[in-house]
Amino acid sequence: MRARVKGLLATLALAAAAALFVALVLGPTVGEGQTSTYRAPRLPGTQNPNFNGVWQAFTTANWDVLDHSAQPGPYPQLVGAWGVQPEGRGIVEGNEIPYKPEALAKRKANFDGRLKIDPQNFHDSGDPEAKCYLPGVPRAMYSPYPFQIVQSRDEILMAFEFASAHRIVHMKDHRQAPVPSWMGWSNGRWEGDTLVVDVTSQNGNSWFDRAGNFASETLHVVERYTATGPDHLLYEATLEDPAIFTRPWRISFPLYRRMERNIELSEMKCVDFVEEYLYGTLRKKTAR
């Protein structure tokens, strides 16, 4: 009897040691700086969490990624309270963007000219969002419109309502971007249940917000998407651009699942809404 108990205890001890070994060595790697205990359902046919759905951020970062007060906004005499900038907490860790001094001057110039269209230089003047230009990454992630994730076999599509922008996150056969683009080139991989996306080759023309915060074509963004519940993702991103910033900096905010029944993306093709804004000075004076 005692021998059998000894044998039983030995078996249990061995099993426990094995379990400990397995948990420590082969356990999931959780997101840097964040521990999520939620385990999302898997995408059928894969071992990966299912991020399919329509998502939206609910910050005011599109106005300003740093802390900001309420402001009357542009042209209050024309649009009244419609155009108000709300107060908001920023999404930047430490509430500071580490600009180099010359870049800080450009940020101020951006802000001062954010709604000025230079007829000699349409493409480089003013906030790109106001011109219905593609928002780039990360601005697309916190622009005040929903986006949809279609998570498929080897690619994850993110389709944004604003300007029909979209990104493809390449999950296999990672390669370098063939050319720069507005939405950049995204290579993704899983670290446990966190989707890690490496974004390069943006063209340096998009801004981070309406306040004129910006980077250049050497911007490198590393994003992390982690499910913290059935209807919430945590979005974190590290941004670095040695041409503009003195060090990397981080942003984070939740993404909320849009819960309306039959939710789908609407269409926000704003090109023909901004033709007057962009080209009005070039129209024949007597034409409609």
Add this chain to the structure above:
Amino acid sequence: MRYGALAVALAGIVAVFSWPARPFAAQAPTAARSGGSGTTRTAWGDPDLQGKWQTVETATPMERPKEFANREVLTDQEVTARVDAFMKRNQAADDADADIAFPEIKKLAPEHEKGIRGQEYNRFWVDAGPTRVRRWSRTSLVIDPPDGRLPPFTPEAIKRIEAREAVRYQRGEADSWEDRNQNERCLQTVFVRVNAVERSILQAPGYVAINVLALNTNEPVIVPLDNRTRPSAAARRWLGVSRGRWDGTTLVIETTNINGKQDGGPILPTRTPYQRFLGPGDTVRITERFKRVDAETIEYTYTVEDPKTYVRPYTVMRPLTKADDNLLMPENACHEGNYGIVGQLSAARADEAYALNASRAEQAGRQSQLQEMKRRTEEWVRAHPQQR
């Protein structure tokens, strides 16, 4: 005995707790063969259409040439002749030494323009490339009506077009951006979408997402498959609202709620308006069918119904062929790079200013003569105070 069972139970519990989510790279949903039909299916059981698909170049015209009357298919020799003629036309345009189009331009061109021939200059934008033509025996892409031609317009549609032409007659070619066509303004319509050159199809449970590449277009159309309701007619889109379903293994997508600007909006565009849809678009229903006939081919058709514009519906067939997974579908940043519209508008303003200045320059040349005429008149008036 009890201790043995307990040990097994405890070991089992420990094993469950120690089985973590392993850090796998994304794994492909297991493609399962459906019993008997041979169709590849996704892990959740939908027919699998995923991948990159190119619209095959078959040298087939949209409408059936009149000489083929009611014939749906060509003979092998006729197909060969059609392919040869197509390749010859393309080669002439791409051949830098062929002076077929504009020999006189070559003689006069400055050095840096000597490589440009008239047709080649335009074909650069049409992206012909080294064309691979696939043999296909249909006489036209239009497969219904049976005569292979687009149906006649309704009388209402003709009246509408004539009214738009009357407005067009009063306007210059670039008075406003509204005088330019949808391509030049970087606007996407549902008709551009169904005539896509390339498509990338992704699937997720309950959805098919089709990334459409066409001229000035690259964007996803995400189609729900759950038969959900549509918004009312008050909500309309350039690309409409799409709803999908499976008809056997064929994907059927129906699109309505299209906006009324498909023909360019309030002003008939000055350039090639008849190459585009000529109705407003708000009464259009488009039905697309993706039927996978083998691993490399999808038979794609779209049917346009618009009782306001055409007397009956019509259907177009365009075979799609599987393309390499690495096929690059470049970003559509047409609007962001639209220097063309700026050039067109400012050139029109410059033309008007040139004409105005030419007249004024001529007028300025007459001023000294006018001053002399005036001086003589005043002199006569002073000399003849009673006779005026």
